[in-house]
Every structure is written in structure tokens, then in C-alpha cells.
Amino acid sequence: MTVSASDRAPAAPHTIGLLDWIPAAWRTVRTDALLLLKGVGGLLRLRPTKLGSIGQTFATQAARHPERPALVCGERRWTYAELNAWANRCAHALQTAGVRPGDAVGVLHDNRAEVLAWVLGTVKLGAVATLLNNQQRGEVLAHSLRLTRPALVVVGEACAEALHSLPPAERAALSAHWWWDGETSPPEGLSWTRAPLAAAPSHNPPETAAIRLHQPAFHIFTSGTTGLPKASVMSHYRWHRCMSGMGIMGLRLRPDDILYCPLPLYHNNALTVSWGAVVGAGACLVLARKFSASGFWDDMRRYQATSFCYIGELCRYLLNQPARPDDRQHRVRAMIGNGLRPEIWDAFQQRFGIDHIAEFYTASECNLAFINALGLPRTTGLCPLSFAIVRMDMDTELPVRGGRRQHMSRVNRGEVGLLITEITPRAPLDGYTDAKATEAKVLRNVFKKGDAWFNTGDLVRHQGLHHMQFVDRLGDTFRWKGENVATTEVEGVLAHQPEVAEAVVYGVTVPGADGRAGMAALTLRDESAPFDGAALASALFAQLPRYAVPLFLRLRDDHVVTATFKYSKVALKREGYDPIVVHDDLYVLTPGGYVPMTGDIWQALSAGTHRFD
Structure with a gap:
């Protein structure tokens, strides 16, 4: 798609x-x-x-x-x-x-x-x-x-x-x-x-x-x-x-x-x-x-x-x-x-x-920045240096390439796409301390042979006149409470809990809140044992930053994996915590720990009136 x-x-x-x-x-x-x-x-x-x-x-x-x-x-x-x-x-x-x-x-x-x-x-x-x-x-x-x-x-x-x-x-x-x-x-x-x-x-x-x-x-x-x-x-x-x-x-x-x-x-x-x-x-x-x-x-x-x-x-x-x-x-x-x-x-x-x-x-690793210098409403502003907003395939979360030379294509004004920034002598890429991690963020032969562009991993709207508007974050990392939450870090902590057999973590939207909240789909080691939501929440708060603790849980019998044995998260993200489409047991984080999702909580979440501490 x-x-x-x-x-x-x-x-x-x-x-x-x-x-x-x-x-x-x-x-x-x-x-x-x-x-x-x-x-x-x-x-x-x-x-x-x-x-x-x-x-x-x-x-x-x-x-x-x-x-x-x-x-x-x-x-x-x-x-x-x-x-x-x-x-x-x-x-x-x-x-x-x-x-x-x-x-x-x-x-x-x-x-x-x-x-x-x-x-x-x-x-x-x-x-x-x-x-x-x-x-x-x-x-x-x-x-x-x-x-x-x-x-x-x-x-x-x-x-x-x-x-x-x-x-x-x-x-x-x-x-x-x-x-x-x-x-x-x-x-x-x-x-x-x-x-x-x-x-x-x-x-x-x-x-x-x-x-x-x-x-x-x-x-x-x-x-x-x-x-x-x-x-x-x-x-x-x-x-x-x-x-x-x-x-x-x-x-x-x-x-x-x-x-x-x-x-x-x-x-x-x-x-x-x-x-x-x-x-x-x-x-x-x-x-x-x-x-x-x-x-x-x-x-x-x-x-x-x-x-x-x-x-x-x-x-x-x-x-x-x-x-x-x-x-x-x-x-x-x-x-x-x-x-x-x-x-x-x-x-x-x-x-x-x-x-x-x-x-x-901008981003800590990005080589360009946009600034709303003119004070226009609802925009991140403009950047005088070379950038592009290119079409994305949301199922694969990869830029779309086409034509004989397999180049990328820019979105039209008003459309959403992946923001990429050209790497030039005036806009060098400092990258990470890990050279392999830096190279993984570089897209090559994007519009012509030999060019190099930084993949921001962000979806933005092309607003016209060199302006753009931030829309969302691609990939496994999502933003919540102003912080980037790495799903594999949270998955690693969950995997060390004695009651958890497998964990898949992803971000879901919450009405009335910025970014994406954490949600974890879990399979338990002993499905016959009672699930202790208070104990799990306490363990996660002791081992993770507060903003990284998932707000929602979904208990599953097994997980769907791809041909390369990676967890498939596309459907999980789409279904979220909606009890109408999710038939697994759903839990939500409260001050007392994880408790079953109720109709009242769901209605409050849908109305944007439910608040998390």
C-alpha cells in the first residue's frame, strides 16, 4: 500500500x-x-x-x-x-x-x-x-x-x-x-x-x-x-x-x-x-x-x-x-x-x-533542519538545502522505486511521504558512532546514479513552497511523551519476565494524545496460570523508563511471523486495542497495574477523555 x-x-x-x-x-x-x-x-x-x-x-x-x-x-x-x-x-x-x-x-x-x-x-x-x-x-x-x-x-x-x-x-x-x-x-x-x-x-x-x-x-x-x-x-x-x-x-x-x-x-x-x-x-x-x-x-x-x-x-x-x-x-x-x-x-x-x-x-542524527522562521501556522517551516518527500509502501515501510533505473518518486503538494535529505559537502552526515548503523540510514541512487540521501524514517506532508508538516514516525521506534521508544528494548525486558514466553511491542494511537502509546502482544508460558497485571507492571516500571512502559497488553496464543521469522506488526498496529476487532484478552495500564479493558475505559479512550499518569 x-x-x-x-x-x-x-x-x-x-x-x-x-x-x-x-x-x-x-x-x-x-x-x-x-x-x-x-x-x-x-x-x-x-x-x-x-x-x-x-x-x-x-x-x-x-x-x-x-x-x-x-x-x-x-x-x-x-x-x-x-x-x-x-x-x-x-x-x-x-x-x-x-x-x-x-x-x-x-x-x-x-x-x-x-x-x-x-x-x-x-x-x-x-x-x-x-x-x-x-x-x-x-x-x-x-x-x-x-x-x-x-x-x-x-x-x-x-x-x-x-x-x-x-x-x-x-x-x-x-x-x-x-x-x-x-x-x-x-x-x-x-x-x-x-x-x-x-x-x-x-x-x-x-x-x-x-x-x-x-x-x-x-x-x-x-x-x-x-x-x-x-x-x-x-x-x-x-x-x-x-x-x-x-x-x-x-x-x-x-x-x-x-x-x-x-x-x-x-x-x-x-x-x-x-x-x-x-x-x-x-x-x-x-x-x-x-x-x-x-x-x-x-x-x-x-x-x-x-x-x-x-x-x-x-x-x-x-x-x-x-x-x-x-x-x-x-x-x-x-x-x-x-x-x-x-x-x-x-x-x-x-x-x-x-x-x-x-x-x-530535525533529529539528532539528521543532516538538515527545518525552521518556521516566518511564523506561519501549523508547519515545521522550510529548509533552503536539498530534501525530498518520496512515496512509501506502508506494508513494507520502504520507499517506492520504479522505472527502468529504479529511482524514487516525489509526492505531490498536499500528500504524505517519507522525508529524505541529501548528503552534500554543505550538509554532511555526522551519523552515529557505529559506522554500520550510519550506513543503514543512507539511501543511494535515489534520483540519479551516485547520489546519497539520509533516511529520516519520518512521514511528512508536502505543504508547498519548500514547507512541510510532520505527520508520523516510521518503523519500530515510536514517540510517546516526547521520547523515542525502541520496541526491541521493551521486548527484551518483557522477554526476561518469568511469565512471558514471547513479546511483540508496537505503537498505537490514542485520541487526544501526541505520538503513539506502547502496546505489547504477549504469549504466556503457562496459559492456565492467572495473569498478575499488578506484578508485571511493577516489574516493568523497575526496569524501563516510565514513558517506555506499554499502556496496553494483548494476550495471544501465538504470533504471526514472516518468512524470515520476523514478527508481523502491520495487523497488530491496525487493530490496536479495539475490543470490537480484537478477540484476544485486552488489558490497560492503571495506577494499580494492568487491568482488563472494560467498556467504560474503551468509551473514555475513544472520546479522548481517559488520562494516563
Whole structure:
């Protein structure tokens, strides 16, 4: 089945024509011409082989504007000069410990200022900051460390549980040095950071000036489509492209702006998009420890924020809060993020009075980005570089090739297809740390012999005038609560439960919610034994991030497999949790565990009124 204009699409497709584009472009140029020119100029000057780095850009801002506020976290505040000096001490301490250019340095912290200090200090040396997901535990965390082989790992005391999920012997095998970055005494086997930081100088390390833009800066982990996390490589070049394209040209911050970030710094939305926008403008970042829907706008007022970053589910949470008289009593004029669904776009913008929504599209491993620089509604914006939206076969989830040369074909305006981005010298593919995983994402001979394109794995709508709208995620990985959920990772945990013989995991749509919720089709080892939904839920919460725990279960006698012994998920996804078409036993997750699907729950789900914790 080839994707057509009506498949997997919003109810009211939104296309863009000249009558939309021209007024929006005129308003944008009239109000922000200088910032647009600055952003475009920054993009044009960037070349992967040129000297330049994140550390050098930050040090330059600190030298020009030392007393400007750079970072706020809770009650603590740092100027550009203070944060630069702190990062320099981190860099010199790491260097004394033996960290050299190209080495990876793991950062395992919750959301706090220390993350930025260690990351900035690491990249100033030409080393690579490995942003470890603080929700990972055990084998998943160990896998992330094996992918990146850090020379040293810095651990915050709020991440003690993650640390202790790795036995001491395994920790020693994964990295030679483990540093404890906390107020309390370090656990056995870890060195305290207090001594090396206290002895470290605060001047800029000379190595920073020798870094070239194409060199790697971060490792950001993504679930990918094969199950366990992949480590995508973020170069200094891509960070600066985001700074100029998304931050300066898209969000258009000014030096007196304050951007509030409630997202974790191990996400590129926070570390690259948000922090890049702030540094490019010489503005201030307010870093929240975690997101709170009920306290969000109180924080906006408390910190006098003028902008914030988001993911789509965050916006839905805010919109679902009871309306308040002070919903528009704030200084916020702009927001930047991805995943704001078309069906709530207008309601969100109108209720909270946000002038400019800089929706964007990219991925940690993608070589291009789209940004809604013109402020048009319900679009991820445009990208000036080469991309294509091609026809897909949804049964095989592969692009359609045809004709004598077996080339792909583009969809028409208004239709949905697979987004692919051309790999060129101006848009190189940094890929993953695993070369085979990178090559698996490259499509070759797409429109002509010898060309190469990155397969994003995302279905998007061609809106016209180089704009597109995100529709859905292909493959086994699906997004829920703003996180990528890898089905094979969840299947692996389920397979280790004593009562489970086989498990197939997939994503299903839930009315009124973004992304896809997890569902697992299970066969049990002993079908005559009573199914304990509370015990299984408890075990899954102990071994998986909360967002990865399936919300629905389907108990089956056996599973359909393909000729190559792969589980067939197409029918499972289509049938979902509808008791009318599914004749197996269905269960739904509640605070008390998995309970049988009832007519009342089904009706609430269908109406979009059922809520999951």
C-alpha cells in the first residue's frame, strides 16, 4: 500500500501558497530584518573545515559581555564571565586527568548548571561530551557507555541510582575514571571533583582555538530503529548551523531575552537548539530541573522569561490545565520546539498569547533542519538545502522505486511521504558512532546514479513552497511523551519476565494524545496460570523508563511471523486495542497495574477523555 494524501494525515491538511507566504515574509522582514540577515550571514560563513568551536564562540561572548547574565538555575545565577571561568576549570581538570582531544567524557547528571559547565569544559579541549540519559539503568546504560567508550565519566549525586545499577566491576570495564560531582562523599570507586576543580586555573585553554567546525562536540543518544540506543554525533558545525538558522534566524532572540528551558540537557532541543539560540544572541538561559505543567507559567513570571523551548506533549499538558485569569500575564513573545500538533496549534497560541511559534524539524542524527522562521501556522517551516518527500509502501515501510533505473518518486503538494535529505559537502552526515548503523540510514541512487540521501524514517506532508508538516514516525521506534521508544528494548525486558514466553511491542494511537502509546502482544508460558497485571507492571516500571512502559497488553496464543521469522506488526498496529476487532484478552495500564479493558475505559479512550499518569 503506497502512502497517499489521505493516509495517516491530519483531518484538515494545511498547505501553503503565495497568499500565505508573501504577507508572512513581509511581516517578518519588516520587524526582524537585521536578525534575519545576521542568521543568514552566519549560515553562509560556516564551512566544516574552518577553525571554530562552541567553546570559542562562548569565550568570545564572555570577553565582549562579561557581566551579562548567562545562566540561571533555581536561585543560582552566573554571568558569561563566571560560567566561562567555571567551564575553563572543568577543562583544565579534565586535561590534568589525561583527557585529550577526541576523547569522550561521559556526563551523567540531572538537569542542572553543572551539566553545561562540564559539557563546555569538555568541548573546549576538543574532546566529546557524551550526554548520558539519566533515566537509563543497567544494561541500557552500559550499552550507551560501550558505544562511546568515555575516558572519564562525571556523575551527579542525583544519579546515584543509575550509577549503582552498574556493578563496580562493570563500571571499571566501561571507563577507567569515574568522578563524583556532588556535595556528599563519593561512593566507593569514585573520585571527588572538589580537589581537581579547586586546583584548576580559570583561563581559556589554548586547545580551543585549534578546533575545526567539523570535529565532534557531543554524543546525543537516540533510540533509533534497532532497539538499544544509538549514539549520534553532533559536530561543532551542526551546533553553529542550529545557532544561526534556528536561534538567530528562527527564534530571533535579542541580548536582553531570557529563554526558559524545562527539557533535559541530554536532548538536542535543550543543548543545541535552546542553548545555541541563547549563546548566539548573548542572552540568558533559565534551566529548570524538571517540567511542571501546574507551575510553568508561575516560573515564566518568576524569571521574567521572554521565550521558552518545548516538545509537543508539553504544550498539550499546558493546554489541558484549567484556564486561569493570568494565562496571558507574562512576557513571553516567542517559543521554539517541535511536535506542536496542528489540531492544538491555534488554541494554544490564542489562549496564551504567544506572538511567534518557531516550530522546527530535525533529529539528532539528521543532516538538515527545518525552521518556521516566518511564523506561519501549523508547519515545521522550510529548509533552503536539498530534501525530498518520496512515496512509501506502508506494508513494507520502504520507499517506492520504479522505472527502468529504479529511482524514487516525489509526492505531490498536499500528500504524505517519507522525508529524505541529501548528503552534500554543505550538509554532511555526522551519523552515529557505529559506522554500520550510519550506513543503514543512507539511501543511494535515489534520483540519479551516485547520489546519497539520509533516511529520516519520518512521514511528512508536502505543504508547498519548500514547507512541510510532520505527520508520523516510521518503523519500530515510536514517540510517546516526547521520547523515542525502541520496541526491541521493551521486548527484551518483557522477554526476561518469568511469565512471558514471547513479546511483540508496537505503537498505537490514542485520541487526544501526541505520538503513539506502547502496546505489547504477549504469549504466556503457562496459559492456565492467572495473569498478575499488578506484578508485571511493577516489574516493568523497575526496569524501563516510565514513558517506555506499554499502556496496553494483548494476550495471544501465538504470533504471526514472516518468512524470515520476523514478527508481523502491520495487523497488530491496525487493530490496536479495539475490543470490537480484537478477540484476544485486552488489558490497560492503571495506577494499580494492568487491568482488563472494560467498556467504560474503551468509551473514555475513544472520546479522548481517559488520562494516563
